[in-house]
Amino acid sequence: MSKNKVNKVVLAYSGGLDTSVILKWLEDEYGCEVVTFTADVGQGEEVEPARAKAQAMGIKEIYIEDLREEFARDYVFPMFRANAIYEGEYLLGTSIARPLIAKRLVEIARETGADAISHGATGKGNDQVRFELGAYALMPDVKIIAPWREWDLLSREKLMNYAAEHGIDVDFAKAGKKSPYSMDANLLHISYEGDILEDPWNEPEEDMWRWTVSPEKAPDEPTYVELTYEKGDIVAIDGQAMSAAAVMEYLNKVGGENGVGRDDIVENRFVGMKSRGCYETPAGTIMLKAHRAMESLTLDREAAHLKDELMPRYAKMIYNGFWWAPERQALQALIDQTQEVVNGVVRVKLYKGNVIVAGRKSDTNSLFDEAIATFDDDEGAYDQKDAEGFIKLNALRLRVAARKAK
CATH class of the missing domain: 3.90.1260.10 (Argininosuccinate synthetase, chain A, domain 2)
Incomplete structure (x- = not known):
């Protein structure tokens, strides 16, 4: 990407050390105007301080948005209709937030006339893929700036030094105030x-x-x-x-x-x-x-089993960043249809x-019939003699194969 062709960029901005450095780096390296976007998706921390930090750095267009309800209603709940779980354990907590943030990044880019978006995801992780696949799906010609794939500020010490050199306030990130974990x-x-x-x-x-x-x-x-x-x-x-x-x-x-x-x-x-x-x-x-x-x-049994067969693929789509892909949307339509009952x-x-x-x-949709399932006298609701023919028909291919094996 030619740096002199970017006029305005929308940055996914938390107000933390990384994105504060990115904000200044974008201005210096690309000579462009920066718009900041901070989303509250329920992280449990105040997002308004990001406004003051952005204003202190001279940013004129600042977006601070409460997306908690949209996140839960339009992303998490549809995912749980599918019983989605990645590799048998992961409930896709980080994965499912990324398509919403990507959507708002490109919407704000259109609203502000920006020709690029930027994020603070590293070049080793999944989030860069999720943000960018989502952005390209919704705004095919958008330019994406991923500083971690371009700069040499690849350690916390280098980031702190850059912040000090450029007068970026990072008191909140100094030793003793930051968890040792990436969260x-x-x-x-x-x-x-x-x-x-x-x-x-x-x-x-x-x-x-x-x-x-x-x-x-x-x-x-x-x-x-x-x-x-x-x-x-x-x-x-x-x-x-x-x-x-x-x-x-x-x-x-x-x-x-x-x-x-x-x-x-x-x-x-x-x-x-x-x-x-x-x-x-x-x-x-x-x-x-x-x-x-x-x-x-x-x-219904077969509808449930079909969902279970498709679920790993659905979960993988979300994990890999394909929320906005046609295959995920097609699967979602099938899943949502099953949920009517x-x-x-x-x-x-x-x-x-x-x-x-x-x-x-379920007063309206239960398929459990006690009269059929009971071990007591079912008064003709289920004829146990029918099971003999059912078993023999299902055993036919097994018996044929067994005879051949002899």
Whole structure:
């Protein structure tokens, strides 16, 4: 990319050390105007201070947006209708926030007449892929500036020195005030990487965890929660109607109090390397268990099995950054169609890190027929003699093969 052809760039800006340095670096290296965009996706930290930091650096166009409800309603909830989980463990907390941020970056670029966007993702991680695939899908001709792939400021010390040389206020990032871990947080999860976690043999330190108590220290009495579903989405908790974001905030709180949602994973990044990360996902852990329980009662067997077969591909699409790809959108349409009947209530018991389904019911869509399923006299609802022919027909190919084998 020719640096002198960029007039204005929209930067995904947190106000932290990395993006503050990037802001100044963009102005110096590209000679362009910078627009900052700071999103609140439920990371639990104030985003307004980013405005003051951007203003102090002379930025005129500053976007600070509360995207929590949109994030929960239009990204997290659709993903959980699919029961998506990557490599059997990861609930895709970081992955699912990136398409929303990418969407707003390109929308703001259009609103402000910018011809480029920029982000602070490193050249080793998945996030650079997710941001950029999303941006290209929504604005095919957008220019993307990824400083970590261009500059030589590849250590914290170099970043601090650059900040000092250019008068960038980074008091908040000095020693003693920063976690040793690389963290990412939103309504769905908080992740931890780096420091002692870089050795997969090391057990995480207890004081690392921020959202959850240890299961050993969780209450000795279980907590029961009733989740009401409509078309695959939770719409009320314990009978009280809630928005999508409010549902997640509540479940994060009650789940964290009961030690629910910790995970320690070695995962395969899209860029090729393995990485070790630890995650706290209280709401997501509860939502996955409860949603499957609701589907077990209301969803046709073959529809449920088809969803299970497709889910790993769906999860991989999200992990790799293909939220806006036609194949993900096509799968979402299929998934959403199956959710028309996923209505009812699930009762879960939270106890010392466990999510236990304690009951499920659906007055309108339950496919469970006690008259058929009972071990007692079913009064003709199911003729057990029919099973003999069913078994023999399914055994036919096995018997033929067995005879040939002899």
